[in-house]
Amino acid sequence: MILFISDIHFGRAGAATERLHEQELVACLRACETAVEGLYLVGDVFDAYIEYRHLVPKGFVRFQALLAEWTGRGVPVTYLVGNHDPWHRDYFASELGVRVVFDALHEPLFGRNVYMAHGDGLAPADRLQRRLRPILRHPVPVRLYRTLLPGDLGLGLARWVKNRFGHQQVSEETITGLREHARRILATTPAELVILGHSHHPEQVRWPEGDYLNLGSWRDERTFGLLDERGPRLMRWNGTCPVAFNPRPSR
Template identity: 35%
Template sequence: MQIPHGKKVYFSSDNHLGAPTPAESLPREKKFVRWLDMVKEDAAAIFLLGDLFDFWFEYKTVVPKGFVRVLGKLAELSDRGIPIYFFVGNHDLWMRDYFEKELNIPTFREPKEFIFNDKVFLIGHGDGKGPGDKGYKRMKKVFTNPVFNWLFRWFHPELGMRLAQYLSVKNKLISGDEDKKFLGEENEWLAQYAKRKLETKHYDYFIFGHRHLPMEIRISEKATYINLGDWISHYTYGEFDGTSLQLKEFTE
């Protein structure tokens, strides 16, 4: 994709809408909608890198209640012809085809390569990548197993959603302190993952979410790893103007 003059590509991740309660989440949802209103004026594309919701499970004919403001705004932007891409995070693993059919937003489950103005990007949510965290990787295999999905769908949505939302809010990714700490460049596992990817192919930018901590790490002379932070504490996003990418904070 060639970015037209005056246009930009935007990246956002980890809103966790609905947590810890719908009432407490609502101001953050409204703030994110205001950000979408801002970027729509010059957006060549918008990338949402997962965990937009703190929990999302689509039954065959049922989608979770709530989030009408952000879903309506995404529909508006998509209808205006702004390309939007969604990467499934660990809190919205159980997304089916609602975004694709209702909002015309392609959905990806693994990191994907994009090229903008000859700059090569590898983009994804980031969960389960890099060394370590074997417990989560095993858990993810269970949660994405078709048998597990089939069994969960037998729960009445009222019971299944209540149980899953309770467990999701208790998840350390939304409630813990350890994700707020910078581990050092040598210990940031997504940076290590990016370095390994460079052994087989050149990328200019690796863009991920999941860590909830905005960071920019130069991992080689020509490659940079960027974590987008979140919309819980930092309200940060990425902005690529066709030449370089910057991390910015949305302030009003």
């Protein structure tokens, strides 16, 4: 089986809360590991992440150790960056063996053509993200930010901005826009399954063109996606084991 998790937002709260948050995610992944054949982290793993040439944000080493363990034994792990964590360099690739992807990804999985993206900037109503995305991912402003601000100041400023402006509830228009984007992808590309995050609204929709899975938010509801020979489905970690998740009615 293949696992898909998004919107973990490590680092949003205090140390004790984040340690529990990490422990639950590691426990969930451990519960699945005997059958897992791949893991996709579909953006916003961290609430704010800036990697410098010789420095990376501290914390969450238990989670990172699990990733290194899995890739070390041949389980592929892919990390699609989101709007909260786009400033990666080579740490996850070189130290943890994780493939880091900065745009949408098409992948053949379990006999299906799968399209994956975090989802920021894809909905017409997500105007701020549509404007910020090309700036935050352009190499020139990213390099200037890293060069002009030392590590503590640069990461501290990023966390302040995220805490001040980055936690607004995603609008119903964005949720609808992501759903419409998924259907367009299914109708106009070879994709048979679209997997997105970003909206924090878990849902699963089946159309004649194919399937849409929004992973919701691990942080909010402990939801994630699973794909195997039976097809895609939403799951939830109940603190002991993964169970099927019944999505809320689509808005």
